[in-house]
Amino acid sequence: MSTSKEHIFVVGASGDIGSGIVRGLVKKDEILTGCLTIVVGTYSSVEVYEKAIEGHTRLFLLAVGNLKRPTEMSEIKETFGKIAYEKGVRQIVDLSSWTVRSLGRQGIIGYMHTTSEEKLWKLADERPDERSLVVLRPGVFMSNQLMSDVNSVKHLNKLVSCGPPSSTFAWIDTKDISDCSVVVLTEPVEKHDRCVYEMGGEFLTQEQRAAIFSKVLGRSITYEQQPVETLYKMFIGFGMPHSLAYDIVSFPIEPVSGHVTPQLSILINRPLRTLEEWLRENVKEFQ
Ligand SMILES: NC(=O)c1ccc[n+]([C@@H]2O[C@H](COP(=O)([O-])OP(=O)(O)OC[C@H]3O[C@@H](n4cnc5c(N)ncnc54)[C@H](OP(=O)(O)O)[C@@H]3O)[C@@H](O)[C@H]2O)c1
Incomplete structure (x- = not known):
């Protein structure tokens, strides 16, 4: 889609994050909605x-x-990134994961995102004056x-996982990811060049999460640790x-679970969304 100066390409526009980005771009005053084009393709239709x-x-x-x-994720990102830069794209905003800093190549999710980032950084650094890269690393x-x-909330009034009740995750609402992406994609390229934005709205133990479910649903939801x-299995x-x-199953056991980043409010001009806010909007799914 295009603003008066910029033409922005969103991969995965039918997904949760991508559709939020498109909506956010359309909402911005300077966007000409008539300039929105939809392209149907897959990762293999290069x-x-x-x-x-x-x-x-x-x-x-x-x-x-x-x-x-x-290895496919990093291959796709390398191919799509290389073509983009060669065709004149000045800024790539990559959707990565919290696992890159916390786990690196440990674990399959960390492996896929770490190798993807490595390939994109290499491409950007081949021509640093022309090629800008911004990496978003959301939490869970x-x-x-x-x-x-x-299912476990609806039918058993339970949250179930294998970590102790005190095990934590940094949770993020995908709306925050979309809104942050819109800011980066519409502000000057130089401002965010080579920034890595980790994204965590709230750091919650399993017990705290169960308490939020109980409060919002109005019935007791407990956390159950399973082997x-x-x-x-x-x-x-x-x-x-x-x-x-x-x-x-490793995530809740190991003491690595992302980071909270209230400083992201500097970019999106509002606090990050809480799990309670998210649950209130999605409460029907759990009733
Ligand atoms: N879930 C988490 O907690 C978490 C945390 C950190 C990072 N991440 C990362 O966030 C990213 C987004 O994940 P998501 O599942 O939530 O995305 P999503 O919002 O569901 O969007 C996925 C998008 O990719 C498209 N897509 C899927 N397979 C495709 C293919 N073969 N060719 C072309 N397009 C294809 C989908 O198109 P269709 O609608 O046509 O299928 C959709 O537009 C992933 O890289 C994930 O690793 C996830």
Whole structure:
């Protein structure tokens, strides 16, 4: 889509974050809504992308992981990033993950995002004066709870995981990710050049999370710690590959779970959203 000066390309515009970015860009006064174009493609239709990216100045880049080919995410980002820079894109805003600083290549999610970042930094640093890169590293999405917790809350009044009740995660609302992306994509390229923005709205223990559910739903929701093997077998039973199931059961056990970043309010001009706010908006899903 285009503003009077900039042409912004959003990969994954049908997703949660991408659609929030498009809505945010359209809301901005200077956006000409008639200049919004939708391109249908996949990560493998490089020719479609190559043609569509022509004339754009900024790129929001998101790739979903393919656990059968852990190297695929970094390959996609390298290919899409290289084409973008060669076609004249000046700024890439990459959607990465909190795991990069906290875990690096440890775990499959950390591996995919760390190797993706490495390839993008290499591309940007080949021509530092022309190529700007901004990396967003969000914590755990609050929206994950729509997959992981709906059934146990609805039917058992429980949140279930394998960490102790005191285990924590840094949670983030995807609205904050979209809003932050819009700011970076519309402010001067130089301002955010080579910035890495970690994103965590609230650091909550499992017990605190259960208390928020109880408050919002108006009934008692408790946290239950299950043996790690039980949870792992359940994930495998759902068809999840070993590497992801192992990663997911490791997160609550290890004392690494992201960071809270209230300083992001400097960018988005409001406080980051809380889990309670998110839950109030999604309460029907858990009733
Ligand atoms: N979940 C978390 O807690 C968390 C935390 C940190 C980072 N992240 C990262 O955040 C990113 C976004 O994840 P998400 O699942 O939440 O994204 P999402 O908002 O659901 O969006 C995914 C987008 O990618 C598109 N897509 C999927 N497969 C595609 C393909 N083969 N070719 C082209 N487009 C494809 C989807 O298109 P369709 O609508 O057509 O399918 C959709 O537009 C991932 O890189 C993830 O690792 C997640």
